[in-house]
Amino acid sequence: MGATTRTVEAPRTTGAREILKTFLLLELWVGLWVTLKNQFRPHITVEYPKERVELSPRFRGIPRLRFHPESGEELCIACHLCETVCPDDCIHIVSEKKPDGKGKRLVSFEINLERCCFCGLCVDPCPTKPLTAIYMSHDYEMADFKRDAFVAPLKVLLNGVDPKDYKE
Amino acid sequence: MTPAAVVFYILASLALLSAVMVIWSRNVVHSAIYLVLTFLCVAGVYIVLRAEFVAAVQVLVYAGGIVVLFLFVIMLVNLAGTLGPRVRVHATVSAIVGCAAVALLLYVSASGGLDTDFGARIDLSAQGGNLQAVGWALYSDYLLPFEIASLLLLVAMIGAIVLARQKY
Amino acid sequence: MVEYVPILIFLGVATLFPVATLVIARLLRPSVYNKTKLEAYECGVPPSGEARARYPVRFYIIAVLFVVFDVETIFLFPWAVKFKALGVFGFIEMLVFLGILLVGFAYAWKKGALEWV
Amino acid sequence: MPVPPVHALVFSLLLFAVGVLGVLTRRNAIIILMSIELMMNAANINFIAFGLRSHDLTGQVFAVFTIAVAAGEVAVGLAVVLALFRNRDTVYVDEVHIMKG
Amino acid sequence: MGQDTLIRNVLIPTAQILAVVLILPLLIAYLQLVERKVLGFMQARLAPRRVGWHGLLQPIADAVKLLIKEDVIPEKSDRFLFTLAPIATVIPALAALAVIPFAGAPFTVFGYEVKPFITDVNVALLYLLAISSLGIYGIILGGWASNSKYSLLGALRSSAQMISYEVPLGFAIIGVMMLAGSASMVDIVEAQRKAGVWYVVPQLVGFFCYFIAAIAETNRVPFDLPEAEAELVAGFHTEYSGMKFAFFFLAEYTNMIVVSCIATILFFGGWLRPLPNVESLWWLQNGWLILLPLTLGGFAGWLFGQRTGRGLPPMIAGGGIGAAAGAILAMSDLGGLASLSLPAVSGAFWFFFKVSLFLFMYIWFRGTYPRYRYDQLMALGWKWLIPLSVANVIVTGLAIVVKGAVQGRG
């Protein structure tokens, strides 16, 4: 396409209109009209604890693990891929050989949510397709008073955390 | 003693007290504040003496204008708390002069010099109020001083600008 | 003169009100001080230099102009309330008065006393 | 007459005396100007007290003039202080010896 | 002094003053809630809603918070002046209310005639100007005492701004005084009644000057430079906290109310109804029993209807319900309310209605306009408003002289 440029300039009126504009403060009235009009528009406030925004399916919340929703079997095969790819080193996996010798079994799986940057890179390489073992959940409330509370062990990762009553 | 007299004595003593503080205080800003207090009390005295218009002018010009000038200059030259010792030699001289003046005044009043009636010409609250009365007097009898006052102000304005001008 | 009594009372009450509130607040509030808290605010870094430095003379000239116009206003007030009685002569009188002062105003304007930069 | 004029005059005199004291004892030009204002106020009280005494508005009218004069005087006086400060870096009158050059 | 005189001259005013001083902070607290609400709605959001129903207790919470907030006095500050400054700001702001009449006719309480104003003095306008010129001290002292660069620069700027705009303010008032021939607030409104027209009509330019200067005097947008947080953090009250800060705040809003009251009295006929000399509009005067609920209902509908995201229908509905309730009340003559068609009540209704509109304008401006730069602000005051207001005085004088000459001949 041809190189096109456009010179920007203030909108200009001339002559009598300009004088009229200057003395009747026209543009100031227009501004007032905009704010008045917006008063009767729907508000955009979400009263958070009472109301919640609807999250889109792809929303990246706290990363969690899951079992197969129907069969209930463990999806994670302890391949350490997510641990490897995590840019923040926040995933820590301990695995052991399965008793039958085929593959590995999860012993512990921890995510340090203090370090997690919610980039979702851990989900990409997860080999259990179509349902990945690790996934970005829709939870986003994670405030706490103690640092330990941010290291989520396997149990928490599987079940999520109950909504907390923030009291100390 | 009428209530008005009580008010007068209170205001007068307050005015004198703060006037003393003006020259006594070591901090120039404090002096300026006491000066405002003096002016306000004197304005109260004017009201008791049935000079409402002068009282308003006193507050407007003295308290609202002149002291602001003082404060601006104090800020511009930055002098708070840098006062040197007072010069004490003149204190006795001025005390003598002051006592002599008080004595003279007391003598005059005692000898009946002040009881002479200068003639009751105008009722002070006539013509719909003090403001109107002063207006009438000012613009019918004292035209020349009035115009001279404007000349004086003009000269003062120009003088101040020339003196305080930043760049020569 | 009696109509000024309420003003006197009002001034008294108006003085009492903030003083009383400050005293009450003093009884209620906590006061835990430390050195940093008592420092003057300077955007999160230690204050540098003296705050009471010198400021432009322009402020003074503005104040002078104000005082002069203030005096002008007080002369206009009695004139305005008596204007209808004073008639044409009073009007011309004031025009002269205003004219003289406007000369000064024009001088200040021309000398750049009203310019800020 | 709410107050005996003599009392107003005494008050005015005392105020004037305070002003004189200030002028004579203080070295700071700004305080001296303030003291002069006190003296002018004392003069105004005299005007008004005598006006009240004689049922005459002249005193009040001249009080207004005095205030106008005071305004001009302060404007110039403080400008002088500023100029003094600018040239001599002081506002203490006894440190200024312009005549001595 | 007789007992009667004492009651009339001292006790009744004292009661009025106490009422004003005690009610005003509450009123201002709620004015501030309304401001936050209006701003919120203008900005497509909801404003306070947590404390109490629709945030109705928010002002109380704020007040308590300010009262028990720690009060920090900076180390290098001048403690005496630092404490004096907020007090010195509040006193003149409050004292200005002493001469504001909000209705014309007196009413009777316990057999004593009570005037709907604290006092009416002959030099009321001068008094107001004088008192408002004292408001500057709180600013200068606050800035000076804080010993902080932002405060001091902010104080110098705000004080220069205030004195600059006091001049056009004074000149704008003079036009009205020339028409009314008096400086007493009551007389000025009465003169408008006699003239049959609000002074905003003959004094449109004067009103314009007054209004702009008043906004600048009260440090509101677009002239809110003293507290221009974008440059000087918070201007002269940067170092203030707790109750002392609250006093600056209180003074600002009191000043806002005072200048709105003055504008109403000088230019919009005070407590007079619109078109005071058109006989057929008598119901505007006597129909307060319907007009008042109509206004309040409309306001409430607008305020609380925002929840649904539609402001207009609830507003109309609220107004309608209010008007209907008022009409029923008037018709059934419940408790003899209708017979209370006191001129004082109707006057007060119109007065506060107009003042509220002014206050709304203030908030509306705040929600709409950017802020002037300091030099532009000064230029606007000195190079536009002062010449304009002086010209207004001269033209008004000329018009009166010419009119007098024409009438004298004819």
Add this chain to the structure above:
Amino acid sequence: MFRTEEMDINMGPQHPSTHGVLRLVLNLDGEEIVDVRPVIGYLHRGVEKLSEHRTYAMIEPLTDRLDYVAAISENLGYCGAVEKLMGLQVPPRAQSIRVILAELQRIASHLLWLGTHALDLGAMTVFFYTFRERELILDLFEQFCGARLTYNAMRIGGLLEDVPPGWTDRVRHFLSIFPSRQKEYEDLLTVNRIWLGRTQGVGVLSREDAVALGTSGPTLRGSGVDYDVRKSQPYSSYDQFDFDVPLGTKGDTYDRYLVRMEEMRQSCRIIQQALDRLPEGEVRAKVPKYIKPPAGEVYHVVESPRGEQGFYIVSKGSEMPYRMRFRSPSFVNLQALPMMCKGRLIADVVAIIGSIDIVLGDVDR
């Protein structure tokens, strides 16, 4: 000689209007600015060094946090640089979607700029309006990639996933309402005399100075220099779209404002074209599981909302870059600040900082 002593005033790092943790030391003569010294580094995280210990895939979340207001542009530039290094061909559909995302990001970033700039100059309401519209764009991003600020939306070789169903319609919906909203901002600001007074003639940057200082983006174009990476070195199929490059004439704050306002309109134009001609097909090229670009070096630039965003990578053939360098437009544009501020008032500094639109994450890296 009257001494108005020069005074130093700190603006920032804790100041309501310095956009993050920028600290400016202002040298004042009265209210006039003699000199401005930006003090930076309060947000320095050493991203460039960190990158040397990350695999190529792991660096993308870091780029999100450089210019966190326009993370998509950073993603796009970084992915483009690695793709250039590897010689990858990105599928056309992915390219078009990237353009849509980048232009949406430009609008979102300019909206944030407009809101904060107006807020600095006292017009608080515009801030809420622009954020209302910016939310719509953030919703679109959330639907596309799951995040609202640090997107990590792209992958080397294309995109992670195709757009969700119905997404393009939502973008079209946004395009249909946005112009009328932009008109409202213009009603509030563009012709407002206070706004004109605050911005016209303030912070003038001459053509020569702008070029000499190496500024880019709207800061450069506001001074009238016709330079837009999208035109001069087209990337990611920008050469297929028809759009204008807005140019200012005077180089003042107002011109920069107008340029950005016009850019938002042009972005809408580009998005419209991209939506109309969205190719079908794959969204990710064949990429090896472990990305190991060949040894060599590459410099790739994109036009981020703030200007020329450059990525310089030196590879030694390993799976981590040997050296990484970001050319951030905010850092370079900030250098023009002292020149623009000299002789102006304090209030102008606020306007000028706002008009060069810096993001401290980008400046400090």
